Each structure stands twice: as C-alpha cells, then as structure tokens.
Amino acid sequence: xxxxxxxxxxxxxxxxxxxxxxxxxxxxxxxxxxxxxxxxxxxxxxxxxxxxxxxxxxxxxxxxxxxxxxxxxxxxxxxxxxxxxxxxxxxxxxxxxxxxxxxxxxxxxxxxxxxxxxxxxxxxxxxxxxxxxxxxxxxxxxxxxxxxxxxxxxxxxxxxxxxxxxxxxxxxxxxxxxxxxxxxxxxxxxxxxxxxxxxxxxxxxxxxxxxxxxxxxxxxxxxxxxxxxxxxxxxxxxxxxxxxxxxxxxxxxxxxxxxxxxxxxxxxxxxxxxxxxxxxxxxxxxxxxxxxxxxxxxxxxxxxxxxxxxxxxxxxxxxxxxxxxxxxxxxxxxxxxxxxxxxxxxxxxxxxxxxxxxxxxxxxxxxxxxxxxxxxxxxxxxxxxxxxxxxxxxxxxxxxxxxxxxxxxxxxxxxxxxxxxxxxxxxxxxxxxxxxxxxxxxxxxxxxxxxxxxxxxxxxxxxxxxxxxxxxxxxxxxxxxxxxxxxxxxxxxxxxxxxxxxxxxxxxxxxxxxxxxxxxxxxxxxxxxxxxxxxxxxxxxxxxxxxxxxxxxxxxxxxxxxxxxxxxxxxxxxxxxx
Numbered sequence: 015x016x017x018x019x020x021x022x023x024x025x026x027x028x029x030x031x032x033x034x035x036x037x038x039x040x041x042x043x044x045x046x047x048x049x050x051x052x053x054x055x056x057x058x059x060x061x062x063x064x065x066x067x068x069x070x071x072x073x074x075x076x077x078x079x080x081x082x083x084x085x086x087x088x089x090x091x092x093x094x095x096x097x098x099x100x101x102x103x104x105x106x107x108x109x110x111x112x113x114x115x116x117x118x119x120x121x122x123x124x125x126x127x128x129x130x131x132x133x134x135x136x137x138x139x140x141x142x143x144x145x146x147x148x149x150x151x152x153x154x155x156x157x158x159x160x161x162x163x164x165x166x167x168x169x170x171x172x173x174x175x176x177x178x179x180x181x182x183x184x185x186x187x188x189x190x191x192x193x194x195x196x197x198x199x200x201x202x203x204x205x206x207x208x209x210x211x212x213x214x215x216x217x218x219x220x221x222x223x224x225x226x227x228x229x230x231x232x233x234x235x236x237x238x239x240x241x242x243x244x245x246x247x248x249x250x251x252x253x254x255x256x257x258x259x260x261x262x263x264x265x266x267x268x269x270x271x272x273x274x275x276x277x278x279x280x281x282x283x284x285x286x287x288x289x290x291x292x293x294x295x296x297x298x299x300x301x302x303x304x305x306x307x308x309x310x311x312x313x314x315x316x317x318x319x320x321x322x323x324x325x326x327x328x329x330x331x332x333x334x335x336x337x338x339x340x341x342x343x344x345x346x347x348x349x350x351x352x353x354x355x356x357x358x359x360x361x362x363x364x365x366x367x368x369x370x371x372x373x374x375x376x377x378x379x380x381x382x383x384x385x386x387x388x389x390x391x392x393x394x395x396x397x398x399x400x401x402x403x404x405x406x407x408x409x410x411x412x413x414x415x416x417x418x419x420x421x422x423x424x425x426x427x428x429x430x431x432x433x434x435x436x437x438x439x440x441x442x443x444x445x446x447x448x449x450x451x452x453x454x455x456x457x458x459x460x461x462x463x464x465x466x467x468x469x470x471x472x473x474x475x476x477x478x479x480x481x482x483x484x485x486x487x488x489x490x491x492x493x494x495x496x497x498x499x500x501x502x503x504x505x506x507x508x509x510x511x512x513x514x515x516x517x518x519x520x521x522x523x524x525x526x527x528x529x530x531x532x533x534x535x536x537x538x539x540x541x542x543x544x545x546x547x548x549x550x551x552x553x554x555x556x557x558x559x560x561x562x563x564x565x566x567x568x569x570x571x572x573x574x575x576x577x578x579x580x581x582x583x584x585x586x587x588x589x590x591x592x
Contacts, residue, residue, distance in 0.1 A: 048061050048062065048262075048265060049061065049062040049258075049261045049262055049265070049266045049267075049268065050062075050266070050267050050268065051244060051247060051268045051270060052267065052268065052269045052270060053270060053272050053273065053274040053277075054269070054270060054271050054272060054273050054274075054307070054309070054474070055273070055274060056269075057274060059236070059240065059243070059244070059270065059272065059274075060236045060240070060244055062154070062244075062258075062261075062262070072147050072157065072159070073143075073146075073147065073157070073158070073159045073170060074143060075139045075140070075142060075143040075146075077159075077170065077171055078143070078146060078158060078170055078171070079170070079171055079173070080213075081173070081174075081175050081178050081213070081214070082146075082158060082170060082173055082178040082181075082182075083142060083146075084178075084208055084211070084213035084214070085175065085178035085179045085181070085182040085204050085205075085208060086103070086142075086145075086146065086158075086178075086181075086182045086185070087103070087211075087213075088179070088182065088204045088205075088207035088208045088211060088213065089179070089182035089183055089185060089186070089200065089203070089204040089207070090102045090103055090106065090182070090185060090186075091103040091104075092207060092211055094138065094142070095138055098130060100130070103141065103142060103145050104141055106145060106149070106259075107141055107144055107145040107148065109259065109260075110145070110148045110149065110259050110263070111144070111148065146158045147159075149185055149259075150188050150258060150259060150262065151164075151165075151181055151184045151185060151188050151191065152164075152184050152188035152189065152190075152191030152192075153165065153191065153231055158170050158181065161181050161184070162177075162181065164231075165177075165180070165181060165184075165191075165228040165229065166226065166228060166229060167229050174226075175205065175208070175214055175218060175219075175222070176201070176205070176221075176222040176225070176226045177226045179201050179204035179205045179208065179222075180197065180200075180201045180204075180225055180226050180228070182200075182204045183197060183199075183200025183201045183203065183204050184197065184200070186200065187252075188258060189244070189245045189248045189249065189258065190245070192231065192241075192317055193322070194225075195322075195424050197225060198224075198225050199424075201225045201226075202225075205219055205222060206219070237281070238315050238316060238317055239281050239284075239312055239313070239314065239315050239317075240277070241317040242311065242312075242313035242314065242317055242323045242325070242326075243270075243272060243277075243311050243313075243472070245317075245323065246311065246323070246326070246472055247268060247270055247472045247473060248261075250471065250472050250473050251268065251473060251476065251485075254473075254485055254490070256476065256484065256485060261476075264478040264479060264484065265478060265479030266476055266477070266478060266479075266484065267476065267477045267478070267479070267481070268473060268476050269473070269474045269475045269476070269477075270472050270473055270474065271302075271305075271307035271308050271309060271471065271472055271473070271474055272308065272309065272310065272311065272472070273309045273310060276300060276309045276310040276583055277309075277310045277311070279310070279579055279582045279583055280298045280300060280310035280311070280312045280579055281312055282578075282582075283298065283575045283576075283578040283579035283582070284296040284297070284298045284312040284554075284575055284579075285315070286574070286575060286578060287556060287567075287571060287575060289565070289566075289567060289571075290566070291558075291565060291566075293558050293559055293560055293563070294556065294557065294558055294559070294565050294567060295314055295315075295321070295324055295556070295557075295558075295559045296312065296324070296554060296555065296556050296571075296572070296575055297312060297313055297314070297324035297325040297327075297451045297553075297554070297555045297556075298310065298311070298312040298325065298451070298552065298553070298554050298555075298575065298576075298579060299311055299312075299325050299451045299452050299454075299455040299470075299552070299553050300455070300550060300551065300552040300553075300579070300583070301455050301456065301459045301470050301550070301551045301552075302549070302550060302551075303459040303460075303462035303463040303468065303546065303548070303549075303550070303551050304463065304468075304548075304549075305468065306459070306468035306469050306470050306471055306493065306495075307470075307471070307474070308470050308471065308472050309550065310579075311325055311472075312324075312325060313325040313326060313327075314559060321559045321560060322559065322560075324451070324555065324559050325450065325451045325452055325555075326450055326451075326452055327421075327450060327559075328420050328421065328422055328448035328449055328450050329448055329449075329450075329451075329539075329540040329555055329557055330445060330446060330447075330448050330530045330539065330540050331445040331448075331449055331454055331530075331540075331542060332372075332444070332445040332528050332529060332530035332540065332542065333390040333392070333445060333526065333527075333528025333529075333542075334445065334454060334526045334527070334528050334542040334543075334544045334553075335411075335442075335443075335444075335445030335449075335454075336386075336387060336390070336395045336443075336445070336526065336528075337387070337458070337461065337507050337510065337511060337526060338407065338410055338411045338414060338416075338457060339395045339398055339399055339407050339410075339442075339443045340383065340387065340395070340398070340506075340507050340510060341410045341414070341461070341499060341503060341504075341507050342399075342402060342406045342407040342409065342410035342411075343398045343401070343402055343406075344503050344506060344507075345406070345410060345499070345503060346402040346403075346406050347401075347402065350383065351383065351506070352382060352383045352384035352387075352506070352509065352510055353382050353383070353384065354382065354383050355380040355381065355382055356381055356382075356383065356386060356393075356394040356397055356398065357379050357380075357381065357393065357394070357397065358371075358376055358377035358378050358379070358380075358381025358385070358386055358389075358391045358393060358394050359376050359378065359379055359381075359393070360375075360376050360392070360393050361393075362393050362397070364393070364396050364397050364400050364440065365400045365440050367440070369392065369393050369396045369444075370392070370393070371390075371391055371392045371393055372390070372392060372529075372530075372531050373390070373529075373531075375389045375390045375391045375392060376391065376393075377389045377391050377394075381394055383510065384510055384513075387510040387511065387513075387526075388513045388514075390528045392444050395443045395444065396440055396443045396444055397443075398443060399440045399442060399443025400440050400443070404438045404439055404440050404441075404442045404443065405438055407438075407442050407443060408430045408431075408438045408442060410499075411430060411442075411449075411457060412429070412430070413460075413467065413498040413499070414456070414457035414458075414460040414461070414467065414498065414499075415453065415456035415457050415459065415460050415467055415469070415470070416429060416430065416449055416453040416456070416457055417429060417449075417450070417452075417453055420448065420449065420450070422448060429447070429449065430442055430447045430449075431447065445528075445530065451553045451554070451555045452470065452553075454542070454544050454553040454555075455470065455544070455551055455552065455553035456469075456470045458544050458545070458546055458551045458553065459546070459551040460498060460499070460504075461499075461504050461507055461508055461524070461546070462508070462524070462546040462547075462548060462551050463495075463504075464499075464501040464504045464505065465497060465498055465499030465500055465501055465503060465504040466495050466496070466497055466498070467495065467496045467497075467498045468493075468495045469492065469493050471487055471493060473485065473487060474486075474487050475487065505592065508524045508592055509524075509592075511524035511525055511526050511545065512524055514526050514527060514545060515527050515543060515545065515573050515576065515577060517547075517577065517580055517581055517584065518581045519589065521547065521584065521589045522547065522589065522590075522591055522592060523545055523546065523547050523580070524545055524546055524547075524592070525543065525544065525545025525546070525576075526542075526543070526544055526545060527541075527542060527543040527544075527569045527572065527573045527576075528541075528542055528569055529541040529542070529568055529569045532562075532563070532564035532565075533564075535564055537564035537565060537566060538557075538564070538565055538566075538567065538568060538569075539557060539558075539562055539563065539564060539565065540555065540556075540557040541555070541556045541557065541565075541567055541568060541569050541571055541572050542554065542555050542556075542569070542572055543569070543572040543573040543575070543576035543577075544576075545576065545580070547580075547584065547590060548590045548591075548592060549584065549587060549590060550580070550583060550584065552576055552579055552580055552583075554572040554573075554575045554576040554579070555572060556571045556572045556575070
C-alpha cells in the first residue's frame with residue numbers, strides 16, 4: 015500500500031511531464047496582442063498593446079545589469095536563482111508565454127509540472143530574459159528596456175538601483191504605475207528586499223530616501239479623465255480573475271458600460287468647477303439603477319500627477335448619508351413616517367455628546383422627519399441613530415451597497431468604523447465615516463431601484479481576438495440583483511428627498527445636497543450632491559483631492575455640477591414618475 019501511495023503521484027507526474035510542452039523564451043515574444051476597450055455603443059475607447067502605441071525592444075540578458083535583475087527578483091521572486099521552477103518568475107513566464115492562468119487543481123498541477131520541466135530545459139538566465147522581455151510595466155511598455163525608456167528616458171543598462179526598484183515594483187499592477195503612494199510602497203519594498211538578500215549594500219540603500227521621479231507620461235490620444243476609467247476597467251477584470259497579461263495574450267475585446275455621450279457630459283459638467291484653489295476638484299459617478307451599469311465616471315483630469323481617482327477616494331458624506339439613516343430607522347421601527355416629530359434644535363445632548371447643526375439647520379423642537387431631511391438637520395438623524403443603535407445604520411448602508419472595506423490613509427480596513435476598525439458610533443448618523451462617491455452613487459441606486467441592490471460595474475463582456483466569449487456580466491453570480499429593502503421602505507426614503515435640488519421642466523427627482531464643516535471653522539471640507547430619477551443616479555463630490563483641508567466652495571458647487579449633468583443627460587429622455 016505504501017508503494018502504491020508513492021507510485022501513483024510519480025506515475026501521474028511522469029505522464030504529465032511527457033505530455034506538457036514548455037515555452038521557448040526566445041520564441042514567444044511575438045505572441046502578445048492588442049487589447050481593445052470599447053464604449054457601450056461599440057465605439058473604441060482605447061487600445062492597449064505593442065501593435066498600437068505600445069513598445070517593446072528585446073534585449074539579451076547580458077544587456078540587463080545585475081542590479082536590474084536583482085530588483086525584479088526582489089519584487090517578484092527572491093528565490094528564483096535557486097528554486098526548482100516553482101517560484102514567481104518561472105510561473106509568471108509560463109503564464110505570459112502560454113496565456114494559461116491556472117485556476118483549477120488540474121490546471122495548477124499541469125503548471126507545476128511545466129515549471130519544473132522548463133527549469134530543466136532552460137537556463138535561469140534564459141527564463142529571466144524571456145520574462146523581462148515579455149512582462150508589461152505600464153505606459154504601453156512591454157519589457158524592461160521599453161519601460162526604462164518610457165519612465166526614465168534611458169536604456170536599461172543605465173538604470174540605477176532606485177530606478178530599477180521602481181520599475182520592478184510596477185510589475186505587480188502596471189495600471190497603478192502613476193499612483194505615487196502605491197509606487198512608493200512598491201519601490202521601498204524592492205529596495206529593502208535587495209538589501210536583505212545581499213544584492214544592495216545598506217549604505218547604498220540609505221542614499222535613496224524618496225522614489226525616483228519618472229519623466230512625464232505620454233498617454234496618447236486617450237483624454238486624461240478617461241485614463242482613470244481604463245484603470246477601473248482593468249482592476250475590475252482582475253477582480254474577475256482576468257489580469258492584464260491574460261487580456262493581452264488573448265487580444266481581448268473589453269466592452270464597457272460607459273456611454274460616450276454621457277461621459278462627455280460628465281466631463282463638461284465636472285470641469286465647469288472654477289476654484290481659486292488648484293487642489294480643489296470634483297468627482298462624478300453616474301449609474302443606471304435598473305442595470306447597475308456605470309454610464310459615466312469622472313475621477314479627475316490629472317492621472318499622471320500625485321492625485322488619486324477622486325471618484326474612488328473616500329470623503330466624509332455628511333448630510334447626504336441621512337437617507338441611509340432614515341432607511342435604517344424605518345426598518346427598525348415601521349411606525350416612523352415623514353411626519354414623525356423630533357427635536358430639531360441645537361445644541362442637544364445625545365448619548366452623552368453635545369450635538370449641533372451645521373449652517374443654521376435648526377428646525378424647532380417638533381421638527382418632522384420630512385423637514386429634517388429638507389433642512390439637513392443633523393441633530394434629528396443623530397438622535398434617530400442613537401435610538402436604533404449605530405450598527406443598524408451601518409447594516410443598512412452596507413446592504414445598500416457601501417463597500418465593506420475602505421482605503422483610508424493608504425490602508426484598507428473595515429468601513430463605517432472608528433480609527434481602530436472595530437467600533438461604530440452614533441457619528442455614523444451625521445455621515446462622519448468616510449466613503450467614496452462610488453459608494454454614495456451605489457447606495458442611492460439601490461433606493462432608486464426600490465430596494466433592489468444591483469452591483470455597479472464597468473464591464474459588460476469580454477471576448478478574445480476571435481470573438482469567443484470570455485466573460486459576461488449577465489452570467490456572473492456576483493452581479494445578480496438582490497432584494498435588500500422592502501419597496502415601501504425605499505419609496506418612503508425617496509419621498510423624503512423630493513424637496514431636494516430640482517431639475518429643469520419640473521421633472522420628478524429625489525436628491526440631497528450638503529457639506530461637512532472643516533473642524534469648527536466656517537469653511538467646508540467636503541461638499542456633495544446626490545440624486546436620482548428612475549433612469550439614472552448621479553453622485554457629485556467637491557473637495558481637496560489630496561488631503562482633508564478647508565475650502566471656500568459650498569454646496570452650490572456640487573449642486574451646480576449635478577444639475578448641469580442631470581439636465582443634459584435627461585434632456586431627450588421621457589419624464590418618468592417614481
């Protein structure tokens with residue numbers, strides 16, 4: 015029995031070893047194809063690949079200095095030079111060369127054997143050379159030589175250790191190669207691991223305090239604002255198990271939900287913001303609530319600068335979070351209506367805390383829920399939260415579609431909690447926990463769909479170069495609509511917002527606008543306008559793009575952008591009642 019137990023895997027290994035083919039590092043460089051990204055109407059948004067705007071210059075291993083090779087090994091596979099073919103570099107080379115991304119156990123078994131066989135048939139130098147000539151590093155650069163030119167304007171043999179570490183760090187997620195915070199983390203990690211492996215002296219490492227500054231990127235014909243969209247599309251594909259290398263290998267045709275006409279309107283509206291502070295910017299996310307399609311997206315105009323995608327960056331929602339508080343309250347206590355009275359004066363003590371209203375939003379000792387929503391009366395929703403418990407509000411927000419994990423200060427952690435990531439306090443009722451414009455658009459889309467949660471998405475389908483289907487959102491179980499609120503509950507919340515900012519022609523719309531104050535100053539830190547008709551939901555944020563700071567812009571700024579976009583988007587569409 016012991017002999018059989020030993021023999022079976024050996025026999026399986028032998029059979030697999032004889033059947034699998036291994037890619038020749040010198041013969042696979044012509045296999046990479048162009049990825050085409052389409053708008054929802056079938057027109058081309060952009061192409062990604064060496065045949066259209068991408069570059070690749072093949073270099074031999076003798077042209078790649080040891081410091082560059084070691085930087086890549088430090089970032090991707092520290093044991094490459096001694097392992098038997100199961101490290102990251104060999105595995106990634108096989109995946110790049112074959113286009114096969116092992117997911118199932120049988121596929122992983124074949125990949126394991128192929129890596130071992132490749133390691134016996136090829137030298138480490140040839141495998142590394144093939145990998146470094148195939149791998150994509152962002153900026154349309156395929157291979158380490160093209161990347162050296164694209165980022166630093168030099169040949170690969172002129173890269174210093176800091177530049178080599180920067181490029182090595184880009185390999186993991188090349189779509190984030192213009193994200194300064196992310197690239198700094200990657201760069202620092204690569205340098206530190208070079209030191210740990212004896213490839214770089216500590217004295218040399220100490221010379222590099224900050225990352226090298228790449229030369230300006232030539233992003234081609236794609237408008238800067240849409241570079242953020244392409245990044246989101248590639249990230250979504252990766253979340254579905256289809257990374258950038260796989261897309262390129264199959265010559266993917268990626269069909270998105272972005273409506274080119276709506277996108278033009280979104281950019282025009284967002285760019286109408288005129289601020290005396292160059293760091294103040296706008297974000298806009300627009301979703302079709304009946305399908306979850308993201309029809310337009312504006313995260314900023316400067317993807318090559320040290321600013322994040324504002325539509326995907328957290329900010330304090332303040333009053334625009336109040337509809338989710340109301341939803342939680344009526345779920346916990348069905349007796350609550352828009353006529354239910356609360357104390358709308360300020361300051362009041364709730365849960366041992368003195369609470370005030372911002373901007374003179376007091377509405378008297380018998381303030382109805384409807385009036386509190388209209389006036390952004392903070393004390394009412396704070397008391398509502400204290401009555402039912404803040405966890406009820408958190409639960410309603412997560413059910414509506416607020417992402418359960420948020421990135422705050424560069425670190426991912428649980429959403430809607432305090433700094434320690436554990437507790438949720440009554441401050442949630444005042445919109446005190448940061449969320450993204452995408453989260454607010456998604457949550458309001460659930461309300462617009464009468465309590466049906468339909469995950470927002472960028473990709474409708476992906477096919478290979480021969481138009482064979484690879485992915486379809488309609489077949490994705492994660493995209494299945496889910497009933498999270500009763501229709502009557504959603505309709506009541508919608509009704510509470512009918513007195514918000516309006517649209518042209520008296521079109522029925524549920525909307526909410528508000529701002530958060532910066533500390534105890536008269537200035538704002540974040541300003542919002544979010545609202546919907548049955549056809550479209552749009553969230554607009556205005557604030558500082560890099561960090562929390564005071565600004566002079568008030569709620570009129572996002573409201574103006576929101577109204578301009580919504581009016582133009584709905585101009586030729588029928589007026590639909592809730």
